[in-house]
Amino acid sequence: MYQPITRVFDLLDESITKYNKSDVFASKIKGEWQRISAKSFIESVNQLSLGLLKIGIEKGDKIAIISESRPEWNIVDFAVQQVGAVGVPLYPNITVEDYRYIFNDAGIKLIFVGDESLLRKAQEAAKDAPTVQEIYCFDKVLGGKNWQEIVVNIDNKDILVLENIKKTVKTNDLLTLIYTSGTTGNPKGVMLSHQNIISNFEACKNCFPIDETCRALSFLPLNHVYERMVLYLYMSLGTSIYYAQNMATIAEDLRDVQPHIFTTVPRLLEKVYDKIVAKGYELSGIKRRIFLWALNLGLNYDPNKTFGWWYNTQLKWAKKLVFNKWQEALGGNIRMICSGAAALQPRLARVFWAAGIPVSEGYGMTEASPVIATNRIKPLDLRIGTVGPIIDGTTVQIAEDGEILVKGPNIMLGYYNLPELTKEAIDQDGWLHTGDIGKLEEGKYLKITDRKKEIFKTSGGKYVxxxxxxxxMKESLYIEQMMVVGESQKFPAALIVPEFTTIRDWCKSQGINYTSDVEMIKNQQVLKLIFGEIARFNKEFAPYEQVKKFTLLSTPWTVEGGEVTPTLKPKRKMINLKYKETIERMYE
Known part of the structure; x- marks a missing residue:
């Protein structure tokens, strides 16, 4: 029987050793899956922990990890924990300026990076960060120090030293500093304790229909607290963790690994769905009609409803003729897909459920370690269009203005070096102010309706x-990114980045010569297409909420460009500034 733990690294003894699997972690190297056994993983962690001690790392020291997801990330994570140091995981794709700020703000002492490009970025940022003593690289890079240089061979005496140091680490000690990218200003360091993270994965564990016989595919960045917490949850259940090679190889990796579970952001599911639909429309004759019939059945599905004999019979045939291919594309074993970080379109949840692929949408934030609410698969306890019931041990209250307030053992210790901001976020009664607006449907299922600070008022005094x-509107196959504007203006307008792949396919079907993205956003027929999509969705909103004008943009918003956060949320202030003249022209 699994015993509750008090420090995250207790997972090594209570779960990794217990299940003793030959594939605790796996990654593909030079075309072959390399698996790491329980014994090998624990040995590597202990060797690095002792290596850290020998180079002078002490309890409370801050150690940064900048790397794509790979087993070395996890080895460093646990090695750092065992000596009482504090892990500071950072996104691989943020700017040198962000690294420089965080190195100084956190007082980073040591840095581990994945490859040469990250090594160079870290070296550049560290020039102005006097606390940084050394940078180690997972890959072997000419002129760079390799992380194996500090790994040491161990004996029984060394293990005794390490065990004594581990005893000094308490459940409420600082485990990690996670810098939230934020949509405005400098990143803030969220302080999370061992207890914060443990309480979260213990509360979520029963929501995951997996066990020690299962495999998980991981491709979201490990520095994001959700993926990291979920990996600890997998370990506690004995589920093997396989890392995708990169975002471009996910389809191949799904076929290879045949996972039972994976976590994702809605945009990936949207892209999977869009590709499937695009291929369906390429069919002709009876095949096309069968595909569209199955798709229509799926778009009307609800796992909570009984549709009767006729619908169920049709759905059975739809699965056999169409949806089974969807399952095969995801490896054929999926028990659950966890979706978070942004709103999941209800139509996607419906059609995947109809295809026999359960999708669970959840909600949280870094400051809450991170899960606050999630839909359940087994036993079934969900409502499509909501983020599900509140997790056990956590309490939610809806403030008078609609803001979601949260209290529980998962709430952060505070923001690092920012006591005033901490007081703003957590009130004197211990409630975390999420900044999200929402409501409880049926008194139980949390529904997010907006961000408190992002609501704006038109010149007519109406809130949007x-x-x-x-x-x-992003439910449209033809809209990739979108930001609605209209503060103090007569009506809402929008900046839109089209989904150029589907636009290209549409142009081909219409006999329109596709030249370039820059030219096509000016094409009258393309503009008419997007106008029709906007008009279609506008019908669902009050007149004062409807988008009256829009401008198409040829360049997608990226993290590198500064328009979106690493979790792909729009930086509204930055976009407003960058496209100030474009926005003003829509209101002339």
Whole structure:
């Protein structure tokens, strides 16, 4: 029987050793899956822990990890924990300026990076960060120090030293500093304790229909607290963790690994769905009609409803003729897909459920370690269009203005070096102010409706929730990114980045010569297409909420460009500034 733990690294003894698997972790190297056994993983962690001690790392020291997901990330994570140091995981794709700020703000002492490009970025940022003593690289890089240089061979005496140091680490000690990218200003370091993270994965464990016989595919960045917490949860259940090679190889990796579970962001599911639909429309004759019939059945599905004999019979045939291919594309074993970080379009949840692929949408934030609410698969306890019931041990209260307030053992210790901001976020009664607006449907299922600070008022005095509009209109196959504007203006307008792949396919079907993205956003027929999509969704909103004008953009918003956060949320202030003249022209 699994015993509750008090420090995250207790997972090594209570779960990794217990299940003793030959594939605790696996990654593909030079075309072959390399698996790491329980014994090998624990040995590597202990060797690095002792190596850290020998180079002078002490309890409370801050150690940064900048790397794509790979087993070395996890080895460093646990090695750092065992000596009482504090892990500071950072996104591989943020700027040198962000690294420089965080190195100084956290007082980073040691840095581990994945490859040569990250080594060079870290070296550049560390020039102005005097606390940084050394940078070690997982890959062997000419002129760079390799992390194996500090790994040491161990004997029984060394293990005794390590065990004594581990005893000094308490459940409420600082485990990690996670810098939230934020949509405005400098990143903030969220302080999470061992207890914060443990309480979260213990509360979520029963929501995951997996066990020690299962495999998980991981491709979201490990520095994101959700993926990291979920990996600890997998370990506690004995589930093997396989890392995708990169985002471009996910389809191949799904076929290879045949996972039972994976976590994702809605945009990936949208892209999977869009590709499937695009291929369906390429069919002709009876095959096309069968595909569209199955798709229509799926789009009307609800796992909570009984549709009767006729619908169920049709769905059975739809699965046999169409949806089974969807399952095969995901490896054939999926028990659950966890979706988070942004709103999941209800139509996607419906059609995947109809295809026999359960999708669970959840909600949280870094400051809550991170899960606050999640839909359940087994036993079934969900409502499509909501983020599900509140997790055990956590309490939610809806403030008078609609803001979601949260209290529980998962709430952060505070923001690092920012006591005033901490007081703003957590009130004197211990409630975390999420900044999200929501409500409890049926008194139980949390529904997010908008971000408190992103709601704006038109010149007519009407409040508009831009996120609601954006999430709805991005259901269009032809809209990739969108930001609604209109603060103090007569009406809402929008900046739109089209989904150029589907636009290209549409142009081909219409006999339109596709030249370039820059030219096509000016094409009258393309503009008419997008106008029709906007008009279609506008019908679902009040007149004062409807998007009256829009401008198409040829360049997608990226993290590198500064328009979106690493979790792909729009930086509204930055986008407003960058496209100031474009926005003003829509209101001339």
């Amino acid at each position: 929730a831009p996120q609601v509009l954006e999430n709805k």
